[in-house]
Amino acid sequence: xxxxxxxxxxxxATLKYWGKRDVNLNLPTxxxxxxxxxxxxxxxxxxxxxxxxxxxxxxxxxxxxxxxxKRTLQVLAELRALRAEIEQKDPSAPKIADxxxxxxxxxxxxxxxxxxxxxxxxxxxVKSISLLYKLPHNDSELSVLARQGSGSACRxxxxxxxxxxxxxxxxxxxxxxxxxxxxxxxxxxxALILVVCAEKKDxxxxxxxxxxxxxxxxxxxRVNTLVPELFVxxxxxxxxxxxxxxxxxxxxxSNQFHAVCLDSYPPIFYMNDVSKSAVRAIHELNDQxxxxxxxxxxxAGPNCVVYYLEENEEAVLSHLGQAVSNVNGxxxxxxxxxxxxxxxxxxxxxxxxxxxxxISTRVGPGPQPLTTSLSKK
Amino acid sequence: xxxxxxxxxxxxATLKYWGKRDVNLNLPTxxxxxxxxxxxxxxxxxxxxxxxxxxxxxxxxxxxxxxxxKRTLQVLAELRALRAEIEQKDPSAPKIADxxxxxxxxxxxxxxxxxxxxxxxxxxxVKSISLLYKLPHNDSELSVLARQGSGSACRxxxxxxxxxxxxxxxxxxxxxxxxxxxxxxxxxxxALILVVCAEKKDxxxxxxxxxxxxxxxxxxxRVNTLVPELFVxxxxxxxxxxxxxxxxxxxxxSNQFHAVCLDSYPPIFYMNDVSKSAVRAIHELNDQxxxxxxxxxxxAGPNCVVYYLEENEEAVLSHLGQAVSNVNGxxxxxxxxxxxxxxxxxxxxxxxxxxxxxISTRVGPGPQPLTTSLSKK
Numbered sequence: 029x030x031x032x033x034x035x036x037x038x039x040x041a042t043l044k045y046w047g048k049r050d051v052n053l054n055l056p057t058x059x060x061x062x063x064x065x066x067x068x069x070x071x072x073x074x075x076x077x078x079x080x081x082x083x084x085x086x087x088x089x090x091x092x093x094x095x096x097x098k099r100t101l102q103v104l105a106e107l108r109a110l111r112a113e114i115e116q117k118d119p120s121a122p123k124i125a126d127x128x129x130x131x132x133x134x135x136x137x138x139x140x141x142x143x144x145x146x147x148x149x150x151x152x153x154v155k156s157i158s159l160l161y162k163l164p165h166n167d168s169e170l171s172v173l174a175r176q177g178s179g180s181a182c183r184x185x186x187x188x189x190x191x192x193x194x195x196x197x198x199x200x201x202x203x204x205x206x207x208x209x210x211x212x213x214x215x216x217x218x219a220l221i222l223v224v225c226a227e228k229k230d231x232x233x234x235x236x237x238x239x240x241x242x243x244x245x246x247x248x249x250r251v252n253t254l255v256p257e258l259f260v261x262x263x264x265x266x267x268x269x270x271x272x273x274x275x276x277x278x279x280x281x282s283n284q285f286h287a288v289c290l291d292s293y294p295p296i297f298y299m300n301d302v303s304k305s306a307v308r309a310i311h312e313l314n315d316q317x318x319x320x321x322x323x324x325x326x327x328a329g330p331n332c333v334v335y336y337l338e339e340n341e342e343a344v345l346s347h348l349g350q351a352v353s354n355v356n357g358x359x360x361x362x363x364x365x366x367x368x369x370x371x372x373x374x375x376x377x378x379x380x381x382x383x384x385x386x387i388s389t390r391v392g393p394g395p396q397p398l399t400t401s402l403s404k405k
Numbered sequence: 406x407x408x409x410x411x412x413x414x415x416x417x418a419t420l421k422y423w424g425k426r427d428v429n430l431n432l433p434t435x436x437x438x439x440x441x442x443x444x445x446x447x448x449x450x451x452x453x454x455x456x457x458x459x460x461x462x463x464x465x466x467x468x469x470x471x472x473x474x475k476r477t478l479q480v481l482a483e484l485r486a487l488r489a490e491i492e493q494k495d496p497s498a499p500k501i502a503d504x505x506x507x508x509x510x511x512x513x514x515x516x517x518x519x520x521x522x523x524x525x526x527x528x529x530x531v532k533s534i535s536l537l538y539k540l541p542h543n544d545s546e547l548s549v550l551a552r553q554g555s556g557s558a559c560r561x562x563x564x565x566x567x568x569x570x571x572x573x574x575x576x577x578x579x580x581x582x583x584x585x586x587x588x589x590x591x592x593x594x595x596a597l598i599l600v601v602c603a604e605k606k607d608x609x610x611x612x613x614x615x616x617x618x619x620x621x622x623x624x625x626x627r628v629n630t631l632v633p634e635l636f637v638x639x640x641x642x643x644x645x646x647x648x649x650x651x652x653x654x655x656x657x658x659s660n661q662f663h664a665v666c667l668d669s670y671p672p673i674f675y676m677n678d679v680s681k682s683a684v685r686a687i688h689e690l691n692d693q694x695x696x697x698x699x700x701x702x703x704x705a706g707p708n709c710v711v712y713y714l715e716e717n718e719e720a721v722l723s724h725l726g727q728a729v730s731n732v733n734g735x736x737x738x739x740x741x742x743x744x745x746x747x748x749x750x751x752x753x754x755x756x757x758x759x760x761x762x763x764i765s766t767r768v769g770p771g772p773q774p775l776t777t778s779l780s781k782k
Binding site for chain 1: 626
């Protein structure tokens with residue numbers, strides 16, 4: 029029995045991935061940038077085992093045996109091929125490439141939260157099996173495998189601030205994640221996740237992005253002109269620790285991503301009236317400070333992620349006030365007890381009733397090898 | 406005492422005007438297309454009087470004396486200048502250009518409905534004073550004056566299907582409305598206005614469009630490339646009475662207009678969750694029919710205008726079902742009593758509680774001279 033365990037983080041894009049130029053390989057139409065969140069609050073942990081006693085490959089997700097999807101099978105086949113190369117070159121290496129795998133994976137956050145768990149999941153899968161197989165590849169090379177499982181999973185192969193460079197090769201080998209800066213570069217970055225009560229979304233990301241690619245008249249301008257400009261500017265803002273610029277670009281890009289969704293036919297709506305109230309709340313706060321001290325961003329769903337620097341935590345939480353005090357599921361420290369203004373603005377009421385959970389977290393490191401392993405239930 | 410009275414219609418754009426290249430003259434960044442609605446349901450009626458007994462210009466709007474705004478003063482000055490030219494050339498013409506004016510205007514629909522009343526209002530003002538002054542100008546020439554009061558007012562100078570050609574001259578003399586087809590060309594076109602309960606909007610159209618012009622990265626592509634293409638196609642669809650194409654272009658353009666609003670910084674939201682439910686309802690209906698039999702369009706607010714052909718009225722109303730049966734203020738004929746499907750979709754609940762009034766109307770003629778005049782209360 030061979031075994032390895034690793035954890036991997038969630039990442040939230042500040043420059044969004046939306047559109048595939050190759051659906052099978054998850055090759056994107058534009059480069060993207062993300063912030064990796066702390067694994068204390070949000071992580072996937074995976075134990076991979078290889079044994080001649082296993083009759084078939086098995087995947088246990090949060091204690092439930094799940095069928096192996098097409099993408100998972102593709103990633104496993106690639107990892108096995110890399111192990112097989114090692115075994116061919118080094119006859120002393122144990123022959124484990126052909127052994128069946130048992131993969132046990134758990135998330136430390138509820139799937140119901142609507143947070144992209146597939147990124148952390150595929151990153152943990154790739155990391156744990158790469159450890160099991162003792163692959164010599166670096167995390168950028170491994171990100172090419174994670175990308176095939178779920179596009180944004182490639183960015184979860186690094187901590188801190190991460191770029192997914194879209195690449196240009198048809199085999200996708202240059203479409204991979206690289207670290208812009210590590211977790212210690214700008215450690216006072218914090219993230220507040222406002223989980224919005226909502227039904228299941230209308231359109232999955234996978235089919236949503238294809239509808240946009242095929243029908244949005246504005247999409248080409250975004251991916252060919254606007255995102256490449258913003259990519260350079262956002263990278264610089266991160267390297268310069270220029271929060272005002274980072275925040276503005278993050279908000280502009282989130283809005284533009286949702287704009288091309290709306291410009292699709294039929295239109296795709298991920299933000300709802302609660303999401304819009306969060307947008308209003310953050311702009312009102314930034315207006316009070318005459319500069320951005322907080323930035324919102326929305327993935328393919330109504331949840332709002334707010335980035336801010338730790339020194340402004342009191343200001344951000346007290347501005348959101350009641351909206352973030354009525355939490356459950358996760359504790360939020362230093363909660364504001366009263367809103368900044370005496371008259372309650374309309375957005376505050378909408379947020380108060382529309383937010384069902386708040387997760388307060390920060391920037392964190394990349395995948396971690398672990399010595400304790402998960403057993404299947 | 407000299408006097409003239411005219412009524413003018415509301416128009417709802419199917420290719421939206423959004424963005425000014427000259428704020429003072431209301432010169433647009435793109436051409437637009439609209440459908441003129443029947444005056445039985447929605448009209449402004451204006452009586453203009455000139456008399457040496459009046460001490461100053463006065464404007465009564467729905468029985469209330471209103472201050473004369475900058476734009477109204479500008480339009481009045483232009484109309485007087487045209488009258489003064491006539492009086493100079495023809496010494497027998499009564500000298501009325503310098504007399505003070507009393508303008509009495511009423512709408513036959515509540516201002517609270519949130520329907521753009523300024524278009525009908527400025528068209529009725531220009532039409533009534535042009536009659537009072539016996540101006541020889543045609544409606545396209547008069548539309549240049551109405552445009553200076555409110556951009557979209559120029560399109561209310563014609564009935565049926567109307568184009569506002571953006572023009573290129575800096576004085577704006579070629580930025581005017583022309584009729585694409587009159588009310589009899591495609592008389593079975595109907596419009597259902599779903600008036601959505603909402604607070605006052607966050608951002609006025611005037612300031613909203615300037616924010617978009619200045620900040621949206623996607624805006625240039627829309628006005629320089631996409632709208633000019635759609636303008637040609639939509640005009641052809643109208644001339645060909647091709648409802649499927651007309652409907653698709655109308656929906657695509659409405660969504661794209663709201664997309665560039667969302668791409669503005671800070672983002673502008675006019676559609677709310679009720680609006681989105683109307684979008685879902687219409688796409689679901691069209692999917693059932695395998696072709697568009699109804700089209701939604703949204704101006705700078707949450708209200709939905711649905712265009713459809715009279716022969717599909719039963720299908721449209723019965724699909725919307727309860728959502729349009731719970732009306733007040735205006736009668737709707739042939740209301741559907743039950744939704745098409747047995748299980749109530751989510752959008753139906755949202756529409757039922759979110760729509761406060763339904764106006765069922767059709768395409769109508771342009772401004773009308775009237776013999777009965779309005780007295781000020």
